[in-house]
Structures are given as C-alpha cells and as structure tokens.
Amino acid sequence: MNNRRSFIKKMTIGAAGAGLASAMPKWLYAETEKKMFFKLAISQFSLASDFWAKKLDPLDFPSKVKKEFDIEGLDYCSMFFADKAKDSTFLNELKKRSADAGTYNLRIMIDGEGVLGDLTEATRLKAVENHYKWIDAAATLGCPMIRVNVEGDGNPDDVAKAAVDSLGRLIEYGKKGNIDVIVENHVGISCNAAWLAGVMKQVNSKHCGTLADFGNFCINRTKPEAATIDAYMKTKCLEEYDRYKGIAELMPYAKGIHAKTHLFDDAGNDKETDFTKMFKIIKDSGFKGWASIEYEGGLLKMYKPTDGYLGNDDGVKATKALVLKAAAAVA
DSSP states (O other), X not given: OHHHHHHHHHHHHTTTTSOOGGGSOHXXXXXXXXXXXSEEEEEGGGGHHHHHTTSSOGGGHHHHIIIIIOOOEXXXXXXXXXXXXXXXXXXXXXXXXXXXXXXXXXXXXXXXXXXXXXXXXXXHHHHHHHHXXXXXXXXXXXXXXXXXXXXXXXXXXXXXXXXXXXXXXHHHHHHTTTOEEEEESOSGGGGSHHHHHHHHHHHOOXXXXXXEESSOOEEEEOOOSSSSHHHHHTOOEEEEOOHHHHHHHHGGGEEXXXXXXXXXXXXXXXXXXXXXXXXXXXXXXXXXXXXXXXEOHHHHHHHOTTSOOOOHHHHHHHHHHHHHHHHHHHO
16 A cells, blocks of 8 residues: 555656656647557456446446546447447447547457357357347447457367458458457467467458457466456466567557556556557557557456555556657657
8 A cells, every 4th residue: 555655646746757647737648649659549448347336337438538538549348238239229329428528439349258269160150149249339339340359279270260260250240330350369379479460360351450468468377266257366377478579479460459557666667568668569560550558457456455556547547647658758
C-alpha cells in the first residue's frame, strides 16, 4: 500500500516525465498525441472488475472512456454482454451511446465460444458456428473486425491446419458484413508467436491478421482446476516466449496492438515490459493502426489486494501516460 501511495505521489509530481494521465496538462497531451504514429484505443477488459462487480454497465463504457480517459477507440469484450449477441435493441443502443460519446467501435473480442483449433471436426465446426452471431453483432455495432482465439491440443501442425480452416470459414462469413477476423496471442499454443505467424502465412488473407499483445506469451502454464477466471488466476506460468521477439514476429500481420500493463515502478514504467523498446519495434514495422490500452492490474488487485496494483481508473491513466511517453521517445 505504501508503494502504491508513493507511486501515485511521484506520478502526480512528475507528470511531465511519465505521470498519471489526469495530471498532465491538456495541451501537452494534445501535442503528444499529434505526434503518435498510431491511434489510441482501450480494451474493455481494463475495467473487468467493475463490470463483474456491476459497478459499471456495459452501455456506459463509451461515455466513461471518453469523459474520464479521453480515449476514442473501443475494444469490446463479449464476456461482458455475452447474452446480448443477438439483442438488436441492446446493440443499437450501445452503438448510439458510442456515437453520442464521440468514440469509435473498433472490435469485439470473442471468448468462450469453443476451440477453433480442435482436432475433432464436429466440435470445431460448432465453435465456428458459435462465432457467427458475434460477426453479425460487430456489423450492427459498426465494428470493422472481431478478435478470436485459436488454440487446440495435439500436434502443432495439426492444430494449425484446423485453425486455418476455421479462420477461412469465419473470413468468408465475415465478408458479407465487411468484418475482418483477427487473432490474438492469447491462450495455449497461440502464445507461441512463431506458430501464430505461421498460421497467418497459411491463411494469407487481407481480411485476417493478428492482435499483438505485449503480455500473452506464456507457452507453458499449470492447468487451471476449473474453467473459471478464479481458477485461472491461481495458475502459474512455467515458460515464456520472448515478448520482444514475439511482437516482432506478429507485427507483419498486425491489425491491432494490446499495450498491456500490470504493475508500475516509481518512474511510471511497466515492471514487465519495456514500452519504448516495444513501440520502436512497432514503429519500425510500419504499423499505423490502433494501439489499445489493456490494464489488468485492477483485476489482479481483486485477488492480491496488497501487491501494489492500482485500481482500474488509475491504472488506465498510468498506462496511457506510459504509452504517450513511449510514443514520444520513438517519434
């Protein structure tokens, strides 16, 4: 707790260096963002604990993001409105609120709809079918893409073949609504960037790409006791793929970035990832799309309240300040 208070104090005092976003002068923000080679978005998962605790309604996400964080791009998470994929009233209201807030609906990130690399064909095709409703939902919201997971157990080449087939089916379905399909290095075998890049090469479509996440590179993790967030939070990573090498391998196919953070040091830097090094890799790749803040410390704070994690809002603001600092460093 003392570390957290010390961090906030130093960030506020030293806003010109890194600092919390809210402490930076508005004109300084504007000048910094003009120089960015990318556009700034936010993942809805950054506020996960607020949604799960019913402190924040999914319909209020656009206005909160714009008013409190001054961010325009929105990455939605299907898990926070899982029963609304076919609810046109809800989707149209969310679209209206986004327009009213002056925000942009970028993508829906899909979870929990089955394994797209499953080696049992009937199971896999059911997973593909489960994703169709979310492609339709994205079209209603005006999102140009959805994010899916590709995973599966078995021989990596066999899983890749299955994943390529699934992605091909989703791409074809998405074309009718002008919805692209992108894949995050997120779970299981997809955390191996070389493998995921190989899948992208095989798919070979302008309507498919990657969502390159700074932090999802655990290629060997203990198994969760159950298929729940609580159980997953108790797992441990046993082996991690080199994140800088991984981002470099995913960038040729990237249609989005997740600038992930968990814990910050007293200078406002992420303790796990060198953001300047990451954004140098991203800039050198020629990327000019949307980079999304994804702060996970607020969720971790629920499970480890004494480990120095910031709350959701402060964590988002600190991540934004760090992103702007890194962007300025590589400008």
